[in-house]
Amino acid sequence: MSIFNIKNIPSQLLFPSNSDEDINILIGENGSGKSTLLNDISKFHLSQNSKVIAIANTIYDKFNSRNSRFKILRSSTGKTLARNTIVNAFKILAKDDLKRLRNVANTLVYIGFDPVISLKIKGVNPEFREKLIDSELTSEEKEHLLYYLNRYIDRAFHKENIVDINFTNEKFEDLKNSYLLTMFLYEKQLKSLKLISGINIYLHKNNQHIPLNKASSGELTLVTSLIYLTSVITENCVILIDEPENSLHPKWQIEYITRLNELFYFYQPKIIVATHSPLIINGAEINIQNIKIFKGANGNFILEENEKINVEEIYQEYFDVTTPENRYLSENLIDKMNLLASKDIGLDKFTEEIKNIQDNSYDDKQIKLLDEVLVMGRKIINDLE
Template identity: 30%
Template structure:
């Protein structure tokens, strides 16, 4: 998997860079926009997940994923189970088809005049039979364990028929909705998936969307995945994405201002490169993965208090000056940039002392 991080401060043009890539790409392209400021204007063939689109709810994404993946084999559904388990939910999903309050009356009417004369969609006769049998309790229930390697064919066929025909069953006033429920791994109760936390919703919906639509050769553009995610999930984000789609030959571009997103990569097989939105400069592949502190400075020009990276980098700069690998101007400019970015008094003193030492090294070199 080739990962290109698009980094820079807010307003530096990270999203614009992704949009330009999407506009000129002729590959199978997926766009995941996790910001409410979605200004993407894309070709119709580009598949987009937008956090601000009310249709991109986890329940709709899960239903679409089941329709898309179930016929390909349970191994594809197993990947959805991984997403749920990472978010601390059991891989068991309950689909509840809530019948319309007028379902009994409408069903009798359809049986009397004949279904074929009323709709232009073929409804599985077994669905109509199941609705008829469920009038008494008002709903149809399907419990699916996405982690299992086998699904009972009749259950799969029935659930697929209801999900694919949901719009038409609603139009006929036979069905009110199909709701998706999940269960926390440490809880006994069920939760409607759209009532999960914002971070869980973002993770489940976006990663299941990617899983459903990815193919070999896909180009995946992800804008600000850190939104709504707590720090540990930010750090694990790229690794978890790799666990889901690592078997595909894909190129991923991630626009982010989170050093945790950048520094969390553990897979040495991933090819890493960086694009700096403010300057337009890009590194080549196989770039080493930086630490959090290194990432904060190198990609985001921010220094944390008591950063060991500051000390190490200052030493490297002074050694390069002494060995004539860098000029006096380059070293002093680098130290002054770090000084401006620092908000810790002790670091400021260290950097001020480093500038004085740089002057001494430079003067000694001049006197030789």
């Protein structure tokens, strides 16, 4: 039986989602317990017979659930992760519903690619027909493989042997049953019979084919994780994502939660994201109505009640970091001095709060400015006396 600590899980994260916008974010410093909490959440929902999908973008994830309803994509599996994920997704998509196929198109366009994935079969044996006939495969398997290889060779002629799969094909039923997707079901058999040496995968941008391994790390991270979700998501499941900001361009960080919601809202999942990125939070707060943010320390996570849509404010309030050239800080200091002048707070409280901000600052000019603010605070009190 899986062991988890239900007392550490905020009550809002225990209930299944009955909404198409159930977005939750966990924040806190390293060591605050975010990864441990995600693991406890996975085990709790599995105990409630829910399906749980986890995406771990760090090699230090703590997911250790063992259950047929637990699906996980780990970045620690190495360089072949993107290819293996896409191939496994195609094996599912070749025989599944059409909205998943549409999500592949939407995912690729979101990342900046054309809604096309291409393949190239390497090392087609010129005697593949004879070798197939002489193999020990069933008559049905021989018929299928012969059909697929002949179709591929016909399509690949005069095209550098690269054939496109266009996921915006108007005849989606044809695409669903496409021999191109089904080729991946037989790749292992084709290689073992030495009929081919492998299948290369390409992305497509500006009318150019880009080998999958030549895409940037950020592009591969997004393609891999979103296509993985597309292939395994089911209604009312729980999605747990650990540090999605790894390798992501700032623009993608800002849009990450919004796009995630747009791609999968109709499945009504409960989405829980652990992050260190103010940009992910800022983008989510601007575009998602019912987002919940939980700030943690020493394994205890509390729901934040304040609405914040300013990155500087997020740095200060959520991550305890004071940034240079911080407009929010300026407004905050003025508010504190007004409270001091109106005697709504005392000098000791004023000094404590300014010192706390100063301790979190990493800019020498800002630290010096805060010293001057402390002097001004004492002057305000002296003038009042």
